[in-house]
Amino acid sequence: MAEMSFRDALRLTLREELLADEKVILMGEDIGAYGGSYSVTKGLLEEFGEERIMDTPISESVVVGCGIGAAMGGLRPMVELMTINFSLLAFDQIVNNAAKLSYMSAGQISVPMVIRMASGAGSQLSSQHSHSLEGWYAHIPGIKVAVPYTPRDARGLLKTAFDEQNPVIFIEHTALYARKGEVPDEDYAIPFGQAEVIREGTDVTLIGYSGSVYQALGAADILAESGHQAEVINLRTLRPLDVETIIASVSKTHRAVAVEDDWKFGGFAGEIAAIIMEEAFDELDGPVARVCGADVPIPYAKALEQAALPSPQQIADAALALF
Amino acid sequence: MTQLIDKPPAKELPSDQLIELLRKMMLIRRFETKAAEMYTKQKIAGFLHLYNGEEAVAVGAISAVNDDDHLLTHYRDHGHALARGVEPERIMAELFGKDTGVSRGRGGSMHLFDVEKSFMGGYAIVAGHLPLACGIALANQRLKNNRIVLCIFGDGAVNEGEFHEALNLAVVWKLPIIFMCENNFYGMGTDIRRVSAVIEVYKRAAAYAMPSKQVDGMNVLEMYDETLKAAERVRAGEGPSFLEAICFRFRGHSMSDPEFYRRKEETQRWRELDPIITFREKLTKDGIIDDDAFRSMEAEIEDVVNEAVRFADESPDPPPEALFTHVYKEDA
Ligand SMILES: Cc1ncc(C[n+]2csc(CCOP(=O)(O)OP(=O)(O)O)c2C)c(N)n1
Ligand SMILES: [Mg+2]
Numbered sequence: 001m002a003e004m005s006f007r008d009a010l011r012l013t014l015r016e017e018l019l020a021d022e023k024v025i026l027m028g029e030d031i032g033a034y035g036g037s038y039s040v041t042k043g044l045l046e047e048f049g050e051e052r053i054m055d056t057p058i059s060e061s062v063v064v065g066c067g068i069g070a071a072m073g074g075l076r077p078m079v080e081l082m083t084i085n086f087s088l089l090a091f092d093q094i095v096n097n098a099a100k101l102s103y104m105s106a107g108q109i110s111v112p113m114v115i116r117m118a119s120g121a122g123s124q125l126s127s128q129h130s131h132s133l134e135g136w137y138a139h140i141p142g143i144k145v146a147v148p149y150t151p152r153d154a155r156g157l158l159k160t161a162f163d164e165q166n167p168v169i170f171i172e173h174t175a176l177y178a179r180k181g182e183v184p185d186e187d188y189a190i191p192f193g194q195a196e197v198i199r200e201g202t203d204v205t206l207i208g209y210s211g212s213v214y215q216a217l218g219a220a221d222i223l224a225e226s227g228h229q230a231e232v233i234n235l236r237t238l239r240p241l242d243v244e245t246i247i248a249s250v251s252k253t254h255r256a257v258a259v260e261d262d263w264k265f266g267g268f269a270g271e272i273a274a275i276i277m278e279e280a281f282d283e284l285d286g287p288v289a290r291v292c293g294a295d296v297p298i299p300y301a302k303a304l305e306q307a308a309l310p311s312p313q314q315i316a317d318a319a320l321a322l323f
Numbered sequence: 324m325t326q327l328i329d330k331p332p333a334k335e336l337p338s339d340q341l342i343e344l345l346r347k348m349m350l351i352r353r354f355e356t357k358a359a360e361m362y363t364k365q366k367i368a369g370f371l372h373l374y375n376g377e378e379a380v381a382v383g384a385i386s387a388v389n390d391d392d393h394l395l396t397h398y399r400d401h402g403h404a405l406a407r408g409v410e411p412e413r414i415m416a417e418l419f420g421k422d423t424g425v426s427r428g429r430g431g432s433m434h435l436f437d438v439e440k441s442f443m444g445g446y447a448i449v450a451g452h453l454p455l456a457c458g459i460a461l462a463n464q465r466l467k468n469n470r471i472v473l474c475i476f477g478d479g480a481v482n483e484g485e486f487h488e489a490l491n492l493a494v495v496w497k498l499p500i501i502f503m504c505e506n507n508f509y510g511m512g513t514d515i516r517r518v519s520a521v522i523e524v525y526k527r528a529a530a531y532a533m534p535s536k537q538v539d540g541m542n543v544l545e546m547y548d549e550t551l552k553a554a555e556r557v558r559a560g561e562g563p564s565f566l567e568a569i570c571f572r573f574r575g576h577s578m579s580d581p582e583f584y585r586r587k588e589e590t591q592r593w594r595e596l597d598p599i600i601t602f603r604e605k606l607t608k609d610g611i612i613d614d615d616a617f618r619s620m621e622a623e624i625e626d627v628v629n630e631a632v633r634f635a636d637e638s639p640d641p642p643p644e645a646l647f648t649h650v651y652k653e654d655a
Binding site: 073104 | 455465496
C-alpha cells in the first residue's frame, strides 16, 4: 500500500495506460505544455511527446468528436475536458454521437474512449464554474459514468474505464485532487457497478458519490455522537448503478438519505429515492430523504456558496428526522 | 484493399468506367424515386430526404477515392451509400425498418451504416459528424494506413460552430480529410443568401488556410477530377482540402416539404442541367453509349430497384428482443 493523492493516482494510471498501449492518446486543452489545469497530466508530454499528449484548441465539441472518431478509427483516446462546465459545449457530441453510434449502427461501431472532467463547487468560482452535472450524464443510455471518491477508486475505476469498449464519462470532484489515501501496490481494477460500503452502520443509510461522500461521512460522525450508527455508501459509478448494495443496506437500516451537490429537482438523488421505493418499499420506516445543492445558481461569496451546498449537519438533521 | 493502381483522370477513364458512372447516377435516381413511392404507400416512415438532382456529386466524388477511404455524410445519405456500393436491397430494407437493413432497422433513412465498406454513417445533427471525421482521420494518420476521410455535408452546416472547429483542427493537425460541401443553396426552406455572410462556401476554408475550390456539382466528371486531385494532396500528407459542390435538389427538403420558399422556375432551370441527362448526352456524342445500351441499362436498374423493394417488403421486422441489444458493446 502506498499513500498517494487522488491526482497522483490518476496520473500513475494514465502513465501505465500510455506505456501499455501505443494506441492510447490523450487530448485536451492545456494537458501538455501547461501540465493540465489540475496537474493530472503533468510531466506526460515530456515523457510521451506531442503525438501522444495532444494540446488542443479551445474547441470542446470538436475535441470530443475527434476523440469519438479516433476511437471509431482504432485508437484508444482519452479526452480531458477541463471541467464539466465546458463539457456543455460538447454535450451534443456525447449525447448524439458517443452514446448512439453502437446502437444506431447495430453494433458495427463501438466507441472505446474515456472523457475525463473536473466537477463540483466549493472553490468560490461562481455560477458558471461550479456545476455538478453527473446526473445529466447518468441519464443517458449508451455511456457509462464513473464518480470516484478515494484515490483507490480513482486508480481502480480509471483502469476499468480504459478496458471498456464503451464511452466512459469520468468525473473528478475538484476538492478531491489533493486528498490522499491508500492505493494498493499491485495491479487492480474496480469493476463498474460495484459500490463501496465505506462505513458500516445499522441505523440509517447515507448514499453519496464523488465529493458528497465526504459530507456523508461527516454526517455519520455527527450521528454517532447521538448514538445512531450510519452506514455510508460510496456509489463509485452512477451508470451502471449498484442497486443491490443500496437495497441490501436499506433492508438492514430501514432508513435512507441520498446526498448530492447537484440540484434536487430532477436530480440523481431522486432516482435513488425512486429505486429504493420501487425495490424496498416495505423495508422503509419512513420516506427516503434527499439532501442536495440549493435550487439556485452557485454564488461566489463564501458564506452564500457554503449555504448552497449540502453540509454534514444538514445531512445529519435529515437523517435524525427519520427516527 | 487499397487500390494499387492510381486512378486515372477523367479524360483517361476507359469506356466501361464512364458507363459505370452513368449507371450509378441512374441507380440513385431510380432508387430515390422508388423510395418516394414507397413513402406514399406508407412502407417508409420518418423523415425521408431524397437526393434527386445531386447524383453527380456523390458518384463523381466517391468514385475518385479508394473503396477503403472512410466516408461520412449527412442524413441525405442514400446516394452516398449507393455510390459506395452498399447493396440497394439492404438500404431499402433499412428504409422499411427491417431486420435485414444495413443498420438492422435502428437508423432508418438518415442513419445508414456499412462499416465493412468504410461507410461510417449518415448523421442527422447538422455538422455533428465533422468532428468525427477529424478523429477517424487522426487514427488513419497515426496508423499510417494510407486511408483518407471524405466528409460530406450541406450548405446548412457551414454556420455551425462545429464546422469552424473542425476545419481549424484539421489544418492544425494536418489531418487527411476532404471536406465536401454540397451547396444546393437551401437548408430546408432557408436560402443561403438570406443567412450566410459569405455565400461562396469554399472561401470560408481560406480563413483556415485550407486549399479549397468550387466545383460544378452537376458534372460528374468535374466532380471526379477535382476530388481525385484533392485526394492525392490529402493522401500525400499535405493536410485537409475543401471542395464546394454547386448543386440543386430537384425535390423538397423531405417528403413533407410543399416548397413554398422557392419558385418553380428556379427548379426548372436546374432541371435543365440534369446531371444524368447531360452526361448521357455526352457519352452518346462521344460514341460510348447508344440508345439500346442505355435502355437495357435502364431495364437492369429497374430490376435491381424492384428486387430491393421485394427484399425489403418480405424481410422480417426486427424481433422485439433486439430493442435492448447494442446499447453498449458487450464485453468480449
Ligand atoms: C443541429 C441541427 N439543427 C437543425 C436541424 C434541423 N435540420 C435538418 S436538415 C436542415 C437543413 C440542412 O440543410 P443543408 O445542410 O444545406 O443540407 P440539405 O438538406 O440541403 O442537403 C435542418 C435545419 C438539425 N437536424 N440539426
Ligand atoms: Mg442545402
